[in-house]
Amino acid sequence: MFYYNYTNNKENSMYIYLPIAEQPIHSLAILGVGTFLGLIMGLVGVGGGFLLTPILMFLGIPPPVAVASVANQLVAPSVSGVLSHWKRSNVDFKMGTVLLVGGVIGSSIGVILFNFLGKIGQLDFVIKSSYVIFLSLIGTLMLYESLRLILRKRKGKVSRGKLHQHNWLHGLPFKTRFRKSKLYISILLPILIGVIVGILAAIMGVGGGFIIVPAMIYLLGMPTSLVVGTSLFQIIFVAANTTILQASQNQTVDIVLATILLLGSVVGVQIGAKFTNIIKGEYLRLILSAIIILVSLKLLADLITVPSDYFSIIIHR
């Protein structure tokens, strides 16, 4: 046979054809993206998915495949991260288990909702607008908190204050003691947080860390040192549940894409985790909040600027 294939070209040998996304992609670029996001994840415990999904969509991966494959890739750095944090005794397994019960329920609802939105053709809009809303909210909150902490430390006031604020949420029934987190709160609160995070995780293609971490700090009042490890622990199960459901319901999990991404991210997360005790938490959160706000502004700009073409096409399989 006489082939006239582009594949004979040397520089193209770095491309790999994605079987589910049905297109080739540069493998080193994807590996690099994975490593960078793993680094952020290891440092702050959040930030894998919410940056990765928009980047993949920007690279031309269909949104349903991007969302489902990111869920798959998130499992690996989460497992790896939890093991590192566990060694330093930074995981509250009881709290994590309660959160993941809610998370599994929520992500199951999310996948069903995801299917429905795809059918009525509003998936893209819902993904982008929920990104804008949640990212700008959380980014601003984190920015404010970290700046306040940094300024207070500069002034020399290192008052410890109370462990956490008590509010009406802590007064709900079914109170349980979380020894590790030094908390005595209603079990309903973490379950509810888990459900909400699970729904968003499935729709937005994220682990939900960027929502659950602030929720654990500000709503539950958990010690900051436990937050990263515990959130990673629950992300494993939420991401695994989302992956299996997306695979069985929509056949949108691209295992080749996910595997390249996760190979990068597991290395990144390890390097990141080594630095968590060196770099101060408030500075990390300051940087992350800036990234979060930038991403939300970019997505907002996409939604409000006049599109170059009012029309777009969907080529069905």
Add this chain to the structure above:
Amino acid sequence: MIKMKHFRYYLFVIIFSISLSIEGKTENQIVADLSQENVKISTNFLGAKILLFGAYDGKPGDDIIVIVTGRKGLVTVQKKEKKFGMWVNTKKINYINTPKYLSISSNRPLKEILDENTQKSSQIGLNFLNIRTQPGSKILNNENWREALTRNMIISKLWSVNENSVILNKNALFRSYLNLPSNVTVGKFEVKILHYRSGKLISTEKSTINVSKSGFSAQIYNIAQNYSTLYGIFAVLLAVLIGWGTNLIFRKV
């Protein structure tokens, strides 16, 4: 020097010339062959470039048009409108029987070969295709939508018009490169070769290209489709193993 990869093409030309000289005269007909009839989408697939070559019984001024059509199916065109300050997809038209791949190649601009009526009646040209909207579609100004379909299919490289890309030689031989982009969908691609003399069709020839997934890539696709839950569980287990494995490696370092 004759390149090895063109060997089949040259051999064909020689044999055809001999057969012509033996028969002395031929009927109006086209003979054609493809450098590759089966396109395999494997892990390193980046698109394919196929040589179509052949011979026709031509006179000076004759034209050849080559039309390659992929599988037909549903394509949705969506329109964005401003709602509450944001651009949202509000309307859509479903086009049924839309070719998911279409390339029209010719030896000179189509307008010079055919008048517009002939182009319309024989559906040659991206805007002259007989594509139907799904019954029950309410949108009236269809023309803008139809143009949007063509424009976006061209941008996605799935539709193309390649004028001047068919090369004619001594009114007897023709060749043309057919480009299949990396985002083609699998299926049977129909190759139609049309021979025109002063705007009239005098003979046609058909051939097919089979585009299919193969190897690792095809296996993954099939498993994802047929054993979707198992595939999902396997994807998760693989991720857990890799995550755990790296942790073991990094602990020792």
